[in-house]
Amino acid sequence: MRPIRILASLLLCAPCLLATACAGGEWVELAGKRYTVEIADTDAERARGLMFRDELGADRGMLFIHDQQAPQAYWMKNTRIPLDILYFDNDRKLVSQQRDVPPCSAGNRCPPYPSNAPARYVLELNAGNAARLKLEDGTQLRFGPGIPASGD
Incomplete structure (x- = not known):
């Protein structure tokens, strides 16, 4: 009888667990470190970015997805937290x-703050992450399953 109760409990909890995993569960991996990211893939979302935020969680970031690869330049207008901007x-x-x-x-x-080369994706993280990860040009950014690899 006990295994049936355990199974019933798991089945009842499964939708809650899935909802938690699916709600805001996009992530990227960079140099072996995983960050939960908010996606900015429209003009309005890219324009607002991280403006007016007082903090960004330690393992959080914002991934900007542009329609095509091109020179990019970001600024910190109304941004209250120091950031690393990675192209x-x-x-x-x-x-x-x-x-x-x-x-x-x-x-x-x-x-x-312009890119030195054409870019399609821009990742903003709390300042200091790039130094801690010892990032070098050529480092690969890996997308979690909820992020489209390309809009082409």
């Missing part, structure tokens, strides 16, 4: 890094 090409190889970018409250006078 990746179509093959998800790191092509440029802007480390320890400070917050900016100067509105439209905030400076841009």
Whole structure:
């Protein structure tokens, strides 16, 4: 009788566990470290980015997905937390890094932080992560199953 109760409990809990795993469960892996990411893949989401946030969890980030590979430049307008801005090409190889970018409250006078090469994906993490991971250009970004590998 006990195994039946355990099985019944597991079946009752399964939808809750799946909902938790599926809600905001997108992730990327970089240099062996996994980050849960928010996806910004529309113009409005990319424009807002991490503005007005007071913190970003230690293992969290935002992944910006552009429609095509091109030179990119990000800025920290209304961004309150220091970030590492990491640029990746179509093959998800790191092509440029802007480390320890400070917050900016100067509105439209905030400076841009450009990529040194065309990029398709941009990952923003808390400042210091790139140094801790000892990232080098060419490092591969791996997507979890919920993130489309390409919009082509």
